[in-house]
Amino acid sequence: MPDDLLTHTAAPNPSAPLYSPARVRELLTQHGLKPTKSLGQNFLIDGNILRAIAEVGLAGGEARGTPVLEVGPGLGVLTREIATRGAQVTALEKDERLRPVLAETLAGLDVNVVWGDALEFDYSALPGDTRVIANLPYYITGVLLSRFMRAPAIVSATVLVQKEVGQRLASAPGGANYGFLSALAALYGTVNHVRDVPKGAFFPAPDVTSSVIRLDFDRSRPPPPPALLKFVEAALHHRRKTLRNNLRMIGQDGAAIDGALTAGGLRPDVRAEDVPLDALRDLAGRLGVLG
Structure with a gap:
């Protein structure tokens, strides 16, 4: 103190x-x-x-x-x-x-x-x-x-x-x-x-x-990893842009994003603000962001 x-x-x-x-x-x-x-x-x-x-x-x-x-x-x-x-x-x-x-x-x-x-x-x-x-x-x-x-x-x-x-x-x-x-x-x-x-x-x-x-x-659960916070922030950075475009702006590969979106049951034109947090977390994992 x-x-x-x-x-x-x-x-x-x-x-x-x-x-x-x-x-x-x-x-x-x-x-x-x-x-x-x-x-x-x-x-x-x-x-x-x-x-x-x-x-x-x-x-x-x-x-x-x-x-x-x-x-x-x-x-x-x-x-x-x-x-x-x-x-x-x-x-x-x-x-x-x-x-x-x-x-x-x-x-x-x-x-x-x-x-x-x-x-x-x-x-x-x-x-x-x-x-x-x-x-x-x-x-x-x-x-x-x-x-x-x-x-x-x-x-x-x-x-x-x-x-x-x-x-x-x-x-x-x-x-x-x-x-x-x-x-x-x-x-x-x-x-x-x-x-x-x-x-x-x-x-x-x-x-x-x-x-x-x-x-x-909720201090009973582990805090979100910094990599996830950065990913979510980037995904939501530009409202009205598609999630795909936002992720491309931070250097993610387009083909990899398309594959991860499809695997996660998300539309290719989905906006990040419409995606539940669990789905964003899953997408980050599929893209190798979380290690």
Whole structure:
């Protein structure tokens, strides 16, 4: 775990609910801050959604003592909700301007704030059975989700994402939103769409509707081999192109592809987004991709 940890021990602030629009504006004004769009800072101001995210994120596990990772705590609104339920929270924050804010809003709670970039964080250092609960910065959602999936210590991720991303995550082969992110999520576990979240639940309001998604990762089965992930990504890289054409673009022999498609019972003009994952895995094996 990184050394730069801040443990909060002072008394909690007894003022208005932290998620109230008035309190959020007060905190920003008090500390001379403005939300930064480049960091995806849209703060939750809806108590019902806040509680729903915490409940779904901790469901299936004992709240007290459960290790939780939050990416981008912002003003500490969601962080506080999770921590007051007894979870042991590690909050990963990039914006150093928020140090005095979090020192105030997380006072007295079992929270460690790690100051650093989520893209550089060592997720392998997390304790086992960690749950991610976070309002993710939308501009790096896909990258972060793929890292959560690959981190053996993380068993689930309950996250706020753009509605469009949520639709992709939950989509099945043949669906209009199916792509590599959908396949990746299915290779590592299951996806549950919890609820949509309107723009007005945030301050400032984002340009898009959001969704709460819970991903559960099946750590009882071996992770998909890197060669399979590369193959699936290449197969799904260009939507509306045939699977054959996509595989030719990565150097696969045309005759070999034709033979593998026929052996697998697939049409020569089939598109990858219409092919079940098991069939793609079988095709990769027939083409010698998996060794």
